[in-house]
Amino acid sequence: MxxxxxxxxxxxxxxxxxxxxxxxxxxxxxxxxxxxxxxxxxxxxxxxxxxxxxxSMMSHELKGAAEKEVKRLEEIMRDVDVVEPNKVYDLALCYYQDAKHFLAKEMYLEAFEAAVIAWAYMDALLHMNKIRVAPETLKYFTADPN
Structure with a gap:
């Protein structure tokens, strides 16, 4: 099971x-x-x-969750510093764009999924020191800044 x-x-x-x-x-x-x-x-x-x-959650709950994740992702993507250009960052950027597109089309499940995938890539990039983010946004990541 x-x-x-x-x-x-x-x-x-x-x-x-x-x-x-x-x-x-x-x-x-x-x-x-x-x-x-x-x-x-x-x-x-x-x-x-x-x-x-x-x-089977209420559509407004799913909408709220998708909007929250995309908004948080926008905050990160706006100020990210790419230390070393790479394909993983390009993938994260594509999923971020997809999340915004799905949100605009009111496809909230797909927007949430795309945002979560983008988050995973961004977190991995931060772990590998391929990107830098603003100190106030480190609370959103699992990477240790030290």
Whole structure:
């Protein structure tokens, strides 16, 4: 049985289960219908309508979470100092742009996902000393400035 730590990981796992069950026939064993809909695993977290899993939180909560992450990311991206140009920073920048695009299109789940991925890249870059950020924004990262 799978255990999920957050609605986001549940959503991503639901997508993987759904996609693999339809696009990899013969490669993976068949997934029972009740597992495909994840009702037995996550009765209150994920529902699949057509092909898109939706987190069953209120849409305004998801909107607020997406807006909060994108706003925080904007604060970081505005003042980031790239020590050494690299492809990982380019990826983070692309995910940041995607997050803003999805937010403008009111695609809040996708905006939240893209922002979280951008955060992960930025945090990794900070750990590797490839970027510098303003001291007041270090509280958003796991990297130790010392």
């Amino acid at each position: 799978a255990f999920f730590t957050s609605p986001l990981s549940a959503s991503l796992s639901a997508r993987m289960i759904y996609v693999s069950s339809f696009f990899l026939p013969g490669i993976l064993p068949p997934i029972p219908h009740h597992v495909l809909h994840l009702k037995s695993l996550l009765p209150k977290c994920v529902n699949i309508f057509m092909h898109t899993p939706l987190i």
